[in-house]
Amino acid sequence: MTPAQDIKPVAGLERAVRNSWDQNNLSNSPTAFSLAAQQQSLSSSFGGSFARRGSVAENMKPLKPFNTEDVKILLLENVNKSGQDILRKQGYQVEALTTSLPEDQLIEKIRDVQVIGIRSKTKLTDRVLAEAKNLLVIGCFCIGTNQVDLEYAARQGIAVFNSPFANSRSVAELVIAEIITLARQLGDRSNEMHRGTWNKVSAKCWEIRGKTLGIIGYGHIGSQLSVLAEAMGMKVIYYDVVTLMAMGTARQVPTLNDLLDEADFVTLHVPDLPETRNMMSTAQFDKMKHGAYLINASRGSVVDIPALIKAMNAGKIAGAALDVYPNEPAANGDYFNGSLNTWGDDLRQLHNIILTPHIGGSTEEAQRAIGIEVVGEALVRYINQGITVGSVNMPETQLRSLTLEEENTARVIYIHKNVPGVLRKVNEILGDHNVDKQISDSKGDVAYLMADISNVQVGEIKDLYERLEALSSRILTRVLY
Numbered sequence: 001m002t003p004a005q006d007i008k009p010v011a012g013l014e015r016a017v018r019n020s021w022d023q024n025n026l027s028n029s030p031t032a033f034s035l036a037a038q039q040q041s042l043s044s045s046f047g048g049s050f051a052r053r054g055s056v057a058e059n060m061k062p063l064k065p066f067n068t069e070d071v072k073i074l075l076l077e078n079v080n081k082s083g084q085d086i087l088r089k090q091g092y093q094v095e096a097l098t099t100s101l102p103e104d105q106l107i108e109k110i111r112d113v114q115v116i117g118i119r120s121k122t123k124l125t126d127r128v129l130a131e132a133k134n135l136l137v138i139g140c141f142c143i144g145t146n147q148v149d150l151e152y153a154a155r156q157g158i159a160v161f162n163s164p165f166a167n168s169r170s171v172a173e174l175v176i177a178e179i180i181t182l183a184r185q186l187g188d189r190s191n192e193m194h195r196g197t198w199n200k201v202s203a204k205c206w207e208i209r210g211k212t213l214g215i216i217g218y219g220h221i222g223s224q225l226s227v228l229a230e231a232m233g234m235k236v237i238y239y240d241v242v243t244l245m246a247m248g249t250a251r252q253v254p255t256l257n258d259l260l261d262e263a264d265f266v267t268l269h270v271p272d273l274p275e276t277r278n279m280m281s282t283a284q285f286d287k288m289k290h291g292a293y294l295i296n297a298s299r300g301s302v303v304d305i306p307a308l309i310k311a312m313n314a315g316k317i318a319g320a321a322l323d324v325y326p327n328e329p330a331a332n333g334d335y336f337n338g339s340l341n342t343w344g345d346d347l348r349q350l351h352n353i354i355l356t357p358h359i360g361g362s363t364e365e366a367q368r369a370i371g372i373e374v375v376g377e378a379l380v381r382y383i384n385q386g387i388t389v390g391s392v393n394m395p396e397t398q399l400r401s402l403t404l405e406e407e408n409t410a411r412v413i414y415i416h417k418n419v420p421g422v423l424r425k426v427n428e429i430l431g432d433h434n435v436d437k438q439i440s441d442s443k444g445d446v447a448y449l450m451a452d453i454s455n456v457q458v459g460e461i462k463d464l465y466e467r468l469e470a471l472s473s474r475i476l477t478r479v480l481y
């Protein structure tokens with residue numbers, strides 16, 4: 001398709017289709033084929049999970065919605081270079097910062113970008129997202145998405161993607177290390193040696209063989225941990241709100257109390273939900289075995305930390321490992337003190353407690369895999385093709401890729417309110433062309449429609465776009481070609 005030189009971008013449409021019909025047709029761009037090439041290389045180096053999200057047609061026509069150099073991407077919290085490299089190869093403008101940002105600075109920056117990449121610290125609240133007028137998509141370079149107001153984002157037409165399991169193994173390995181470290185009081189012994197004290201003791205130091213590990217939340221991380229723990233001779237029980245297949249000889253128990261009654265080590269692997277807030281508090285610590293241990297590498301909201309401090313001071317809990325906290329600093333530095341969390345100083349005084357700065361998923365392997373997965377499988381495909389498979393807040397939709405032969409075919413993406421009568425009106429507009437294929441799905445208040453329409457001349461795209469935008473149901477319109 002040769003773009004009409006006379007059609008100019010319409011002011012204020014940046015978030016939707018800016019440059020869809022602009023003069024630099026991206027099919028002619030030097031990076032035009034890089035997506036296909038990138039995806040092919042990803043599918044061989046990262047085969048399993050890429051295949052899960054769809055395969056790449058060899059003859060795929062690159063659909064690029066913008067002049068690539070106009071796409072602005074802000075990456076916060078030290079997103080791995082693997083992801084940054086893919087984005088830069090696409091030709092996008094990428095600004096990568098190592099830290100999160102305070103809300104006022106975040107608002108300033110987010111106004112300008114089409115894509116933002118974050119990890120667990122950046123809070124994308126409704127207040128922040130209301131200012132994100134150009135934003136199309138959010139990439140969470142982690143598992144948890146509780147830091148984003150997912151429903152608000154969807155109602156603004158902003159898709160959110162994460163990496164559902166690329167760091168699970170790293171978390172599971174950390175927990176294994178912590179179980180032995182707690183059982184042998186290694187943190188205390190090491191601290192003493194650093195202070196010059198030789199303290200050779202065996203009292204209340206244990207092997208982990210034959211002990212019972214209680215896993216709360218038997219999802220990706222919990223089940224991976226189950227396998228590792230059994231391999232080291234532990235008995236594994238787990239509690240989950242869903243009935244799940246046991247790995248090895250692990251056993252699901254019907255209630256949380258059943259787990260607390262039996263487990264020598266209790267470890268939490270649940271998401272941050274209203275039901276999981278403070279799910280370990282005074283009553284639960286009372287229920288645990290005397291001298292049991294607690295590990296939390298899920299979210300800081302899940303454990304009532306003042307109650308834990310009391311239980312440890314009373315000798316009920318013999319040790320704990322915490323990787324996550326209700327308040328976590330936005331950057332590295334001397335911030336973990338009483339002014340960040342009121343109980344911070346009391347926590348640091350305890351014996352046999354391992355405190356780590358939210359590093360469960362912080363390994364080279366995990367961060368590299370997350371970078372590739374979120375960028376290659378989610379962000380680039382969403383920006384360039386509108387595919388929502390893997391999105392955590394939009395209905396998951398996919399159309400097979402257009403081929404190079406389908407020259408005058410455009411892909412229309414229409415994100416709209418999920419109300420009656422929309423499809424009829426949209427199809428009246430699309431019906432002036434040949435609708436080759438179409439898919440529509442909804443999630444809550446928001447619906448997502450994708451249609452490939454053929455025999456479209458570039459001069460017609462603007463009209464098509466404006467008619468879709470004029471519908472009262474419209475949240476966001478994009479036309480890719």
Ligand SMILES: NC(=O)C1=CN([C@@H]2O[C@H](COP(=O)(O)OP(=O)(O)OC[C@H]3O[C@@H](n4cnc5c(N)ncnc54)[C@H](O)[C@@H]3O)[C@@H](O)[C@H]2O)C=CC1
Nearest residue numbers: 143144217218219220221240241269270271297298360361
């Ligand atoms: N410390 C770190 O660096 C990391 C922390 N995480 C945290 O770990 C959490 C778990 O991760 P995954 O295993 O990948 O999640 P997942 O979604 O695979 O598994 C979570 C499990 O918890 C269960 N669950 C939900 N509510 C529950 C409740 N009230 N009681 C019992 N079980 C409940 C679910 O049914 C599910 O089986 C994430 O949501 C994230 O917050 C994840 C990665 C790294």
Ligand SMILES: O=C(O)CCC(=O)C(=O)O
Nearest residue numbers: 119120142143144361362
């Ligand atoms: O590595 C991070 O920044 C966050 C890890 C995490 O908590 C997650 O993946 O949910």
